[in-house]
Amino acid sequence: MANEKVDVVIVGAGASGSVYASVLAKQGKKVVLLEAGPDWQLTDLISSDFWGRRVKPAGPPFLLEGKNPYGYVYQAGWGVGGASLHYFANFPRLMPNDFKVKSTYGKGLDWPIDYADIAPYWDKVADDVGVSGDAKAEEVWRPAGKPYPMPPMKTFPGGDAWKKGFAANGMRLTPAAVGINSTEYKGRPACIYDGWCHVGCPIGALANPLVTYLADAKKAGAEVRAHSTVTRVLMSADGSKATGVEYYDAKKEKQVQEASVVVLAAWAAQNPRLMLNSAGGKHANGLANSSGLLGKYMLAHFASGTSAMFDEDMQPYMGTIAAQYFSYDRYDKNSYKDKGAFGSTFMVAGSAQRYSALGGVANARLDLFGADLAAFMKRAAKGYTRLTAFGEEMPSLDNRVELASDKDEFGMPLGKITHGFNDEAVALFNANFEQGLAIAKATGAKEAWSNKGPMPTIHLMGGTIMGHGTGDSVTNSFGQTHEIANLWIAGPGIFPTSGAPNPTYTIFALSLRGAENLATNFGAVAG
Amino acid sequence: MDDIQRRAFMKGAAIGTLAFTVGAADVMLTPRQAHAQSVPLRTLTADQAATLGAMGETLVPGAKTAGITNFVDQQLSIPPEEALLEARIMNVRPPYANFYRAALGAIDGASAAKYDGRGFAKLNASEQHDFVDLMRQNKLENWKGPGAGFVYFLLRTDAVDVVYGTMDGYAQLGVPYQAHIAPTKSW
Numbered sequence: 085m086a087n088e089k090v091d092v093v094i095v096g097a098g099a100s101g102s103v104y105a106s107v108l109a110k111q112g113k114k115v116v117l118l119e120a121g122p123d124w125q126l127t128d129l130i131s132s133d134f135w136g137r138r139v140k141p142a143g144p145p146f147l148l149e150g151k152n153p154y155g156y157v158y159q160a161g162w163g164v165g166g167a168s169l170h171y172f173a174n175f176p177r178l179m180p181n182d183f184k185v186k187s188t189y190g191k192g193l194d195w196p197i198d199y200a201d202i203a204p205y206w207d208k209v210a211d212d213v214g215v216s217g218d219a220k221a222e223e224v225w226r227p228a229g230k231p232y233p234m235p236p237m238k239t240f241p242g243g244d245a246w247k248k249g250f251a252a253n254g255m256r257l258t259p260a261a262v263g264i265n266s267t268e269y270k271g272r273p274a275c276i277y278d279g280w281c282h283v284g285c286p287i288g289a290l291a292n293p294l295v296t297y298l299a300d301a302k303k304a305g306a307e308v309r310a311h312s313t314v315t316r317v318l319m320s321a322d323g324s325k326a327t328g329v330e331y332y333d334a335k336k337e338k339q340v341q342e343a344s345v346v347v348l349a350a351w352a353a354q355n356p357r358l359m360l361n362s363a364g365g366k367h368a369n370g371l372a373n374s375s376g377l378l379g380k381y382m383l384a385h386f387a388s389g390t391s392a393m394f395d396e397d398m399q400p401y402m403g404t405i406a407a408q409y410f411s412y413d414r415y416d417k418n419s420y421k422d423k424g425a426f427g428s429t430f431m432v433a434g435s436a437q438r439y440s441a442l443g444g445v446a447n448a449r450l451d452l453f454g455a456d457l458a459a460f461m462k463r464a465a466k467g468y469t470r471l472t473a474f475g476e477e478m479p480s481l482d483n484r485v486e487l488a489s490d491k492d493e494f495g496m497p498l499g500k501i502t503h504g505f506n507d508e509a510v511a512l513f514n515a516n517f518e519q520g521l522a523i524a525k526a527t528g529a530k531e532a533w534s535n536k537g538p539m540p541t542i543h544l545m546g547g548t549i550m551g552h553g554t555g556d557s558v559t560n561s562f563g564q565t566h567e568i569a570n571l572w573i574a575g576p577g578i579f580p581t582s583g584a585p586n587p588t589y590t591i592f593a594l595s596l597r598g599a600e601n602l603a604t605n606f607g608a609v610a611g
Numbered sequence: 612m613d614d615i616q617r618r619a620f621m622k623g624a625a626i627g628t629l630a631f632t633v634g635a636a637d638v639m640l641t642p643r644q645a646h647a648q649s650v651p652l653r654t655l656t657a658d659q660a661a662t663l664g665a666m667g668e669t670l671v672p673g674a675k676t677a678g679i680t681n682f683v684d685q686q687l688s689i690p691p692e693e694a695l696l697e698a699r700i701m702n703v704r705p706p707y708a709n710f711y712r713a714a715l716g717a718i719d720g721a722s723a724a725k726y727d728g729r730g731f732a733k734l735n736a737s738e739q740h741d742f743v744d745l746m747r748q749n750k751l752e753n754w755k756g757p758g759a760g761f762v763y764f765l766l767r768t769d770a771v772d773v774v775y776g777t778m779d780g781y782a783q784l785g786v787p788y789q790a791h792i793a794p795t796k797s798w
Contacts, residue, residue: 127792129791129792130790130792131788131789131790131791131792132776132790133772133776134695134772134776135695137694137695137696137697137699137700138693138695140699140700142691142692142694142699142705145702145704145705148702153702155701155702156702157699157700157701157702158700158701276789276791278789278790278791279789280789280790280791285791286791286792287791401781401786401787401789439771439775439776439780439781439784439786440768440771440772440775440776440780442697442700442768446767446768446771446775447768450747450764450767451747453669453670453671453743453744453747453763453767454669454670454671454672454740454743455672457670457671458671458672458673461775461784462784465784465785465786466785466786
């Protein structure tokens with residue numbers, strides 16, 4: 085069934101799709117967002133680790149291969165709001181040394197833009213959605229920018245305890261920048277510090293799309309169609325422009341949505357899956373893939389966690405799942421060169437703890453069970469706190485998304501993600517444990533230990549990277565594909581390198597930059 | 612989520628219950644209540660349930676009476692997109708019953724091979740502890756199924772869920788639950 089043609093169809097109603105919808109709908113464009121999962125409302129966000137799993141993916145799985153298979157489901161989205169319905173809302177930004185890695189170090193890739201090109205958009209996003217933090221304090225690591233619109237969040241003993249350990253190691257901590265309200269902001273209430281951010285904040289104190297960009301988009305007339313699974317981007321006969329998308333609706337009936345512009349905002353792995361599945365005619369190897377880089381250079385962060393236990397009540401049950409403090413003091417990519425490592429490290433300290441969550445207290449000692457676990461839980465209930473160091477891997481052609489031979493219920497080939505960390509990343513992972521333990525021991529904690537297990541994969545990025553042209557990339561710095569002017573990619577897929585911080589703040593900023601560019605040039609771009 | 616789905620979901624979540632079948636009717640119970648009332652199983656066999664209950668209790672004291680068997684059994688009977696199991700977010704491919712059947716079979720097979728034909732539920736507490744300690748380290752011989760360490764992790768999480776992940780569990784630990792939208796009873 086064909087629907088009335090619209091100006092813009094956006095595939096995915098998460099962080100990046102919501103920004104595009106907001107900007108373009110407010111410009112008067114007719115916008116439709118197609119979302120594969122349910123139409124979640126704030127009232128669906130039950131404060132429970134069990135019930136919180138309902139907002140995680142349940143669609144066709146990605147097949148996972150490689151030395152470090154990509155564990156995506158915990159962190160990915162499913163439904164309106166996407167992953168940012170349940171994200172932690174840490175809002176660190178990339179640093180100037182992230183944008184010219186290849187030129188500076190002879191490794192990785194360069195971005196076609198610099199820190200200064202994105203900086204105004206981080207500031208705009210902060211005003212749009214509300215960010216709490218101390219921008220001035222961050223200037224020990226980055227160029228000056230606008231102050232955040234809200235003061236830093238409250239801290240608790242489990243966060244404050246880390247200051248002593250950092251100081252003893254000659255390192256600095258500043259209040260973490262977070263997309264959570266420390267005060268009432270734009271009619272949304274201040275946070276009540278109950279620690280349930282990761283299953284969704286139903287009061288709107290945390291900046292998820294339902295209360296920020298998506299709310300703005302809907303108010304401006306954008307339409308959201310949930311349970312709508314896109315399977316192909318449709319192309320003109322000559323392959324010069326996208327004409328819309330094919331999708332299956334809630335009744336599993338095939339539909340066509342024609343549009344002047346198609347924006348793929350369906351997540352770093354799903355966008356290349358769709359583009360590969362849309363191959364045909366002029367684009368025999370997948371859409372906008374003359375570079376051969378579609379689905380390549382997939383990136384992930386890894387995290388080295390360090391635990392500390394105190395006899396005192398550290399109030400780990402209070403606060404936000406976002407960090408209370410952060411540090412870029414090991415952000416130099418050669419910080420641990422003597423250990424064979426390469427890449428930046430970003431450290432966060434003192435988030436609220438849940439007791440049965442994947443990253444919760446019970447899993448801080450995975451070796452314990454039975455009476456030993458019960459005794460540990462009693463002690464940790466009030467005495468536990470954690471430090472996490474995120475590490476950066478360099479882009480590799482071996483880390484990729486491809487189509488598998490298995491198919492989903494709509495006949496679309498499943499995606500297969502192959503991922504492995506190289507030796508320098510493994511060395512950084514290990515170095516961060518050593519550093520974390522040295523800090524933890526210096527806090528005066530009664531016990532300190534490394535939460536070392538299999539090397540985790542966090543925050544999938546890359547796969548449709550930006551660059552200068554078809555020789556090195558899939559899109560330009562705005563997310564517009566080099567080869568199909570009215571086909572745009574939004575989200576972390578366009579990152580050529582990842583830096584070490586949580587990516588969503590940059591996803592919002594790059595999406596705002598891309599959407600404003602699209603809006604300005606809409607007449608020239610639209611098919 | 613549409614309005615009808617949401618009302619049903621909210622009803623269950625708000626009172627902390629899941630739909631169990633008693634007689635011919637669906638009734639809303641917490642897993643603890645379902646266990647206490649010996650609600651009939653929907654998916655697991657009696658032997659599989661006995662193994663799961665014994666394993667849960669070995670992993671986290673209190674898991675059996677907190678209803679781990681009824682919780683997992685009920686969750687395996689519903690569509691995977693509604694499931695609340697940790698398996699959902701650990702890349703286990705649906706239907707999840709396939710994983711649990713294979714995991715419980717591997718446990719009993721390895722137990723029988725090590726302890727003269729006795730399944731895990733028939734071991735004494737000391738034997739069960741020793742078995743789990745080997746299982747978590749992938750050191751059991753005659754293990755045939757999903758990775759033993761991964762099975763340990765997922766079943767341990769199920770047990771942690773029913774014992775510590777509830778409002779009762781937080782109370783037991785002496786920490787406030789502080790729900791925005793509360794599962795007002797045990798869940």
